[in-house]
Structure formats: C-alpha cells, structure tokens
Amino acid sequence: MATAVVEHPVENRAAKLFLVLAAFLVCNAIIAEFVGVKIFALEPTLGLEPLNWNLFGQSGSLSFTSGVLLWPFVFLMTDVINEYFGTRGVRFISWLTVALIVYGFLAAYAAIALTPAGFWVAVNSGRGVPDMQAAFSNIFGQGMWTIAGSVTAFLIGQLIDVAVFHRIRMVTGERWIWLRATGSTAVSQLVDSFVVLYIAFVIGPQKWPMSLFLAVASVNYVYKLLMAFALIPLIYLTRQAIKGYLGAHTAQQLEAAARVVR
Template sequence: MSRPLAARSQVLFVVLAGFFVANALLAEFVGVKIFALEDTLGVDPLAWNLFGQQGSLSFTAGVLLWPVVFVMTDIINEYYGPRGVRLLSWLTVGLIIYAFAFAFAAIALAPADWWRAAAREQGVPDYQLAFAAVFGQGLWTIAGSVTAFLVGQLIDVAVFQHIRRLTGERWVWLRATGSTMVSQLVDSFVVLYIAFVIGPQQWPIPLFLAVGTVNYGYKVLMALLMIPLIYAVRAGIRHYLGRETAAELAREASAG
C-alpha cells in the first residue's frame, strides 16, 4: 500500500474510532433517561406480557446511540480486524470510567449559592440536586453497563470473524447482523443482571427476564434496520480509499 493510501486508511481509522468512542460515551450519559416509545410515537401502549410481567415499551435514551456503535464495530472489524475493535473497546471502557470519575468529582464540588437557583424558572428548584441525579448514576449501573459493553464487544468480534471465515467476503449483512444479535443477547441481560438483580434494587428474576427480552427485541430490530447503513458506509469507504485499497485492507483484517 502506498504512503498516501496508508495515510488515508489511518485517517479513516481515526474517524471511525471517533464516532465509536463518542457514541459509546454519549450513550452512557444520556442513558439515565428512560423514555416511553409509544408516547414518543403517539401510539397506544403495547402493554406486553412476558414471564408474568406487564409493561409498556420503555427504553433508556442510550438506545438512540448504541445502534451507531454496532455499525462502527462491524465496519472497524471489517477493515481493521479484531485488534482494531479490541483496542477501541478497551480504550472506550477506560474513557467511560475516566468520564464518570470526573462526573463524580464535579458533583462533589461545592455549588455556588446563586447557581443552585439558576434554573428555577425552568422548573428546576435545585440545580445541584438535578446535576447529581443526572450525572451521578449508581455504581452498580455503571459497572453493569461497562461490563456488558466490553463482554458484548469481545463476543461480537469473535462471532463476526467466525462467520467471515465460513462465508468469505460474501453476505456482509449476515456477519454484521449475526454478530450483533449474538453479542447483544449477552449485553442486554448482563447489564440488567448486574445493575438491577444483584444491585440494590434486587429485581425479581421474572421482571429481569421480561425487561431483558424487550430490550433485546428492540436491538434485534435495530440491527436489521441498520443493514442499509452498513452497506452505505462500506460504499463510502470504497469511494474514499479506492476499491482495490479497501479490498486489500479488508483482506489484511481477515487474515489478522
């Protein structure tokens, strides 16, 4: 690979890594908000009934961003191999812990008296309490989310490469979607189990299974809907690097 093309592949990795890390970090922080999907769409509640539990379709706001992380994972795996994904996964975990450490440090700072009431006209009587509630997520939730993310990523890498060895360069959608479905099956239940079953809330197992199943169903649907985006990103990469260079990069990634 010539030096200009090698430089382009490095720039591409930095861009993909930036989207990967930024979306994962944002998903962790906005994930504290739970939204009602039916109300957001303006439709009647689904009122699902699973494992003896009833509920509506409520998700963390992080689900808006995690599908982008799934796509970035598969694209990076496609062109930079398992080493690229593992590097970024460990880096992201480190940065998530780093970010939460500073969030807790910011919460611990003594607030200015005038700042506490700065948002009172917006319906926030105590800005410090609101800040702490939003950014001070429970340690069990953080531990569950980080663990689930890392385990899910490592599984995604392994399944993606296994399918790739079986199918060659055909059926991009299968290795991308298949790896996401397997990894998110683990992710969806690990984060809930650590955060809410063995954590302080002590969820009963039927509730854990019901909520985990609904969350996993959403992720499967999003994985299917993101297939066109995967092909669009691949087309953009081939245009940026050139078809032959992109193919060479993918072959090197496949060979490890």
C-alpha cells in the first residue's frame, strides 16, 4: 500500500507566505502597542513651526501617538492576508495578535516587579534619567485602561476590516484592489482611532476632556486614512511579488479560496 507523501510546511510556499505575513503583522502590532505610549508633535519633529491648528477648541502642534508610524503596515498585512487567505486567516491572526499583545504586557509587568540592581537605578543619571526603575515602569507599565483600550480597539477594527473587505470584494470581484483595501481601512480605523483613545484616556484615570479626545482622535484617524492611500502602490507591488513567489496558478487558487467567506 502506497504511503502518501506529506509536504513539509517549510517547503510549502503558501504556508511560508502566511507565516511571513502573519509574523510581520504581529511584530508591528506589538511594537506599536509599546511605543504608542509616547505622543509626539508633528511639526517640531519635522523641524517646522507649529501650525497652531484649532480643532474642537484645541490648538498647537498636531499630536499623534507614536504607534501611528507602524499601524499602516499592520493594515497592509491585514489586507494582503485577506486577499490570499480570507476571513479565517485574518481572524486567526487577529486573535493570535491580541493574545501575544497581552502576553507582552504581562512579561513587561513581570520585569517591572523584579527588584532592580542598585547600580542600575542611577546608571543613566548623567543622561537626565535619575531613576531607571521609575522610567522603565512608566514606559513599559502602561495602565490597564490603555492596554484594554488598545486590545479592544485592535480586535474590533480587525473584525470590521475583514467584513468590509469581503463586502466590497463581493461587489467589485477581482477589480479595484485599492478600493477594498482603503475602503476597509477607512471604516475599521474610524472605529479603532476613537475607541482606543476613549477607553484609554477618557474613561481611564487621565480623564481627558472630550475636546482633547476628539481633536487627537480625529488627527490620528486622518493620518491613518492618508497613509492608507499612500500605501496603495505598495499593495500592488506586494501582490506582484507574491504572484512571482507562488506562481500565477497557486496565487489564483488562494485568491479563489479566500473569496469563500467562512
């Protein structure tokens, strides 16, 4: 009786592609969560004078969470996974990402709880950091409201993204890749941008006034939307690279399977 030969996952190009896309998405999401605690001013970062914008009664420099630098690449990977591995692929990676983000924060809290070495606490006092333990705790020990807001917003945004992506795909077929990619991002990030800041900074202990919340959330959303359009060429380049890697036939098979909503 002949024994079936099972292809090793590492030798399967589709499996390796899914692994690489998923790893890049997860990596960017986790880094974005940790660096997102810093809010930066755009104009001084670019060496420009503040625009002194006035939005919802708030004025000054345009303010963003540092995580916005990486989230556009998370959206890009989400759309590419959606294109070739469908709803099940995106949902699996989304839940896995949430679990790993929570794991990352638990690891950070465990590290904070460790008793610091005496010499280490003041090791950077000459560089303006008199207490390394306090600095470490404040940067990596984000409050539970921030973590809850980030995880909730990410998961809701991802689930909305996959639903909108497939709804547009049902209408347009294989045409207009840019429309389903940017359209799904536009809807999902409208929810994501406002949910995360509302839970983290309005409901949470910082108690931002509603005007500040609306101003920062709106600016962050507009940035994400502009980046979604800016990344359209990269979507097509990534698609071409994947076709070259998988071969046209395998790529078409994956796309056909991804169209089946499960």
